[in-house]
Amino acid sequence: MTDDLPEVRASDAERERIAERLRDALAEGRLDMAEFEERLDAAYTARTRGELEPLVRDLPAPTASTTPTPAGGRDWPSRIGAPATSRGGFAFWGGFGRRGRWTVGRQFTGVAVMGGGEVDLREADFEDREIVIRCFALMGGIQVTVPPELHVEVTGFGLMGGFDDRGAGEGTPGSPRVRVTGFALMGGVGVERKRRKGDKSRKSLEK
Structure with missing residues (x-):
């Protein structure tokens, strides 16, 4: 067998x-x-x-791992400076995903053409303190998920589509600065703040 x-x-x-x-x-x-x-x-x-x-x-x-990551991703020094494991993702009539433990490059480019992409930074490490994520969605969609403690700027735009900036906001002291830019043509790019499941459970136990 x-x-x-x-x-x-x-x-x-x-x-x-x-x-x-x-x-x-x-x-x-x-x-x-x-x-x-x-x-x-x-x-x-x-x-x-x-x-x-x-x-x-x-x-x-x-x-x-015997050493848990501090709640809220506040252990920023240990998460900045590792070699990039990915600098981009491409989807054509399909999808790509970057999630879990990975290291985002100084500049990451995501392209979705009649497909979808996911960029999840909640457990990611960062090659540098300044990160640019470029998202290009053509009749497709890209979702960027960030932890609440990360500093995020959103400067993209949409043409017959949408570029959601609701995930923009200040981060905690020492957090990397991530700028999400690009454009969506007859498609969409979303940026949302969301805690990891482990962080949600930890907060529930503390109440």
């Missing part, structure tokens, strides 16, 4: 778990940038579990 496992179709969640292990390996210096980009591309295009397994076979198994 185990011989059949490699032919089992991989899920989006399984691809994302492999991608997160690759990002960790890059941050730890186990992979160089060329190896990381090659394996990451292979992870997102893998069709079966058998194609995913070799990508992390020579990497240590993930372990649970």
